[in-house]
Amino acid sequence: MKKFFVNTIATGKSQYNAFTQFEKFYLNAFTQLGATICPPTNGKIVIDPSDIDQSFFLTFAYAGNDTLWHIYRHYPEVPIVNLLIDHPLDTFIPSPELGDYVPTYFPVAFDPCWVEYIERHRAQPNSAPLSAVYMPLPGFVHPEVTTFVPPSQRDIDILFAGSIVDPEVLKQTWHTESPGAARAIDTITEHCVANPGAQIDVMLETGLSPKDASNVDFMMALFRYANDYCRAFHRLKLLRALAMGNVPATVYTNQPDLLSELVGPHHFDIHPPVDFSDLLKLMSQSKIVINSRPNTQGVSERVPSTMLNGAVSFNDTNNALSQEFKDGREAIFFDYQNLEELPGKIFHLLSHPDELNAIASAGQQKARLHHTVSHRAQSILDNVERFREIFNSAHQA
Numbered sequence: 001m002k003k004f005f006v007n008t009i010a011t012g013k014s015q016y017n018a019f020t021q022f023e024k025f026y027l028n029a030f031t032q033l034g035a036t037i038c039p040p041t042n043g044k045i046v047i048d049p050s051d052i053d054q055s056f057f058l059t060f061a062y063a064g065n066d067t068l069w070h071i072y073r074h075y076p077e078v079p080i081v082n083l084l085i086d087h088p089l090d091t092f093i094p095s096p097e098l099g100d101y102v103p104t105y106f107p108v109a110f111d112p113c114w115v116e117y118i119e120r121h122r123a124q125p126n127s128a129p130l131s132a133v134y135m136p137l138p139g140f141v142h143p144e145v146t147t148f149v150p151p152s153q154r155d156i157d158i159l160f161a162g163s164i165v166d167p168e169v170l171k172q173t174w175h176t177e178s179p180g181a182a183r184a185i186d187t188i189t190e191h192c193v194a195n196p197g198a199q200i201d202v203m204l205e206t207g208l209s210p211k212d213a214s215n216v217d218f219m220m221a222l223f224r225y226a227n228d229y230c231r232a233f234h235r236l237k238l239l240r241a242l243a244m245g246n247v248p249a250t251v252y253t254n255q256p257d258l259l260s261e262l263v264g265p266h267h268f269d270i271h272p273p274v275d276f277s278d279l280l281k282l283m284s285q286s287k288i289v290i291n292s293r294p295n296t297q298g299v300s301e302r303v304p305s306t307m308l309n310g311a312v313s314f315n316d317t318n319n320a321l322s323q324e325f326k327d328g329r330e331a332i333f334f335d336y337q338n339l340e341e342l343p344g345k346i347f348h349l350l351s352h353p354d355e356l357n358a359i360a361s362a363g364q365q366k367a368r369l370h371h372t373v374s375h376r377a378q379s380i381l382d383n384v385e386r387f388r389e390i391f392n393s394a395h396q397a
Contacts, residue, residue, distance in 0.1 A: 243263045245343025
């Protein structure tokens with residue numbers, strides 16, 4: 001087993017403490033693969049010179065320019081693996097000090113379109129990052145879950161967990177804060193809500209003037225407005241469809257009163273939000289978990305996590321998901337354009353326990369074979385070595 005070193009650096013935060021949990025699971029997986037984990041020493045990043053060619057840095061979500069510049073200045077030949085949890089528009093922060101980007105910066109994206117975005121925005125063919133890779137996010141299992149109860153025997157029928165935001169309040173925000181860009185954002189969001197699979201970044205690039213499209217700060221602001229609005233709009237549309245269909249979902253959300261106000265009469269059992277670890281445990285107690293990630297084309301952690309914890313995953317679909325999982329056999333997909341069909345699909349499975357259990361079993365088997373954190377940790381190791389070769393070749397040329 002080859003010796004290697006994983007150097008950890010500060011990462012982002014999320015409502016459900018997901019990034020910290022991701023890091024913990026990944027570092028455990030790397031340890032099992034033979035790694036030595038190297039956190040900062042007294043807040044400082046230190047690598048033994050003899051370990052340089054066996055080391056890489058691991059970070060999730062946003063890595064600030066100060067951190068990137070520190071690593072590049074002191075360890076210019078060590079790859080920096082950044083697992084992108086959000087779109088690169090939210091995480092790539094160019095600065096005069098860094099030039100284009102840190103040459104050893106190696107993004108890993110769970111949406112294949114994000115890799116295309118990174119490729120499009122290289123200043124030159126050999127500009128950094130020299131490589132980026134698509135890698136579906138893995139699923140995670142709660143540490144206390146050692147045996148899997150068939151979903152038909154579980155207490156929670158339908159689980160949904162997610163933040164609630166009023167999309168109309170968001171629209172008022174950009175009309176107040178960015179009135180000059182309001183018309184452009186309105187156009188983009190109108191197209192996105194009509195086309196849940198549309199890529200917001202592509203629409204921004206094609207719909208703006210070259211001057212505006214080259215303004216990183218302007219593009220980032222517009223993207224965040226449009227992305228937040230589309231996610232809030234489709235999530236609310238989904239919950240309204242469940243309410244109108246009298247689906248008795250168990251819902252964990254940040255604003256229970258706002259949910260009731262926006263959705264109207266419902267049969268939901270509403271709870272305050274829980275952290276990521278507790279959410280995994282709730283998945284293991286549920287028959288069906290409903291997941292929603294509009295306007296992305298990849299596989300987020302919610303889908304394989306649902307499967308690994310033994311529940312049936314109901315989720316919006318995209319090309320990556322439909323290629324990876326078989327609809328009706330390993331997961332159930334829904335379309336935002338036909339949400340009126342969703343309650344019927346849910347009640348059908350709840351009234352057919354054998355079918356429910358069969359889908360959950362097939363999904364769990366698929367996720368165990370291809371979508372655990374151990375699989376992704378090994379894939380990261382393989383890609384780090386490829387990236388190191390690309391980087392070294394580029395500098396020797």
